Amino acid sequence: MAEGYTANFDEIIDRRNTSSAKWEKYAGQDILPFWVADMDFAAPDFILDAIRERLNHEILGYTRPPASLDIAFQSWMQRNYQWTIPEEWLVWIPGVVPGFNLAARAVAEPGGSIIIPTPVYYPFLRVPGHVEQTSLKVPLVRDEHRWCIDFEALHNAIVPGTRLFMLCNPQNPTGRVYSKTELIMLADFCMEHDLYLCSDEIHSSILLDESARHIPIASLSPEIAERSFSLYAPSKAYNIPGLPCAVAVIPDAELRHMFTNAMSGLVPGVSPLAMAAAQAAFEDETSYLADLLAYLRGNHERLQEVVGERMTPVAATYLAWIDFNRTAIAKQAGRHFESHGLGLSDGAPFDGSGFVRFNFACPRSLLEQGLERYEAAIAQLG
Numbered sequence: 315m316a317e318g319y320t321a322n323f324d325e326i327i328d329r330r331n332t333s334s335a336k337w338e339k340y341a342g343q344d345i346l347p348f349w350v351a352d353m354d355f356a357a358p359d360f361i362l363d364a365i366r367e368r369l370n371h372e373i374l375g376y377t378r379p380p381a382s383l384d385i386a387f388q389s390w391m392q393r394n395y396q397w398t399i400p401e402e403w404l405v406w407i408p409g410v411v412p413g414f415n416l417a418a419r420a421v422a423e424p425g426g427s428i429i430i431p432t433p434v435y436y437p438f439l440r441v442p443g444h445v446e447q448t449s450l451k452v453p454l455v456r457d458e459h460r461w462c463i464d465f466e467a468l469h470n471a472i473v474p475g476t477r478l479f480m481l482c483n484p485q486n487p488t489g490r491v492y493s494k495t496e497l498i499m500l501a502d503f504c505m506e507h508d509l510y511l512c513s514d515e516i517h518s519s520i521l522l523d524e525s526a527r528h529i530p531i532a533s534l535s536p537e538i539a540e541r542s543f544s545l546y547a548p549s550k551a552y553n554i555p556g557l558p559c560a561v562a563v564i565p566d567a568e569l570r571h572m573f574t575n576a577m578s579g580l581v582p583g584v585s586p587l588a589m590a591a592a593q594a595a596f597e598d599e600t601s602y603l604a605d606l607l608a609y610l611r612g613n614h615e616r617l618q619e620v621v622g623e624r625m626t627p628v629a630a631t632y633l634a635w636i637d638f639n640r641t642a643i644a645k646q647a648g649r650h651f652e653s654h655g656l657g658l659s660d661g662a663p664f665d666g667s668g669f670v671r672f673n674f675a676c677p678r679s680l681l682e683q684g685l686e687r688y689e690a691a692i693a694q695l696g
Contacts, residue, residue, distance in 0.1 A: 318572030347657040353675035364594035377586040386596035397533040409558035417512040417543040420572035433666030461488040491526040501538040519551040523629035548595035559588035632675035639668035652689035
């Protein structure tokens, strides 16, 4: 369990000249970056202390995941989701993106296909090409203030050879947290069509809607668990994406064997510093996460005030999905905002042309600068 912590989410930390992917993208330009999903907040003290403690041992050799890391994650899952997970279900990997590629590699068959609701975090959309599968993209539908799975469209999209359904929950980029009813329907859909299920749940700790509840889909029943790969990592909530350490929860022994075989020769082990940081995060019982969420809710409220109905409320994540379809900039929304000094993610790579994604996980004063530029860019639309 982490000893106390201090944090100042208002602190501006200069990330320029640190090889930051987020900030170096616009090096030398007057463009503020609100694109890639890392936060402009310091990692909490107990994470940094865990890394420093590990560095007290001078050798950083190949390292197996220690039993203490398994226990920390198992306790975290039990504490947060009341899901009891045996140690043998766990496979530690260097990030969730390798995880969903490995899941696809494990179950792909020649001439097969993968079904993916969109818009979605763009590395999902690259997976079928990596394993010589056809991509079946099924658009989410907007129901007033939320994005929903279109189950009729899913049933219509299935073709012979479809083997895998790829889920992002909480959903990136729409910020949706799927309800228990929706997840049960999705589990039934997968079982009806004999599909494996890969669920990326990396944002499960970042719930901004206080009435929302994250439910691991594989926890719903043994039947869906035995055909699932569930992926978790502390990197988003604790802002340590540069120390990739994730875990695949794979209850079925045969699937787990297929997954680990797919790793062979392709996926390196997790670094000892990343494991130390992850264990500290999973053991955290301080007020850090509650304080972070309170700050992000304030940022979200401020963003919603400025953006209005162009964005649906963000139930989870710190990423807003903003609609510029039916405007003059629909085909070049990202470039339009860059020309006004605001670096957002263009929606096209997410299969969401006409949208932009706005990362609001930053000090309030920086957000206000970004919103000033946003309003200036909007003013030109007339």
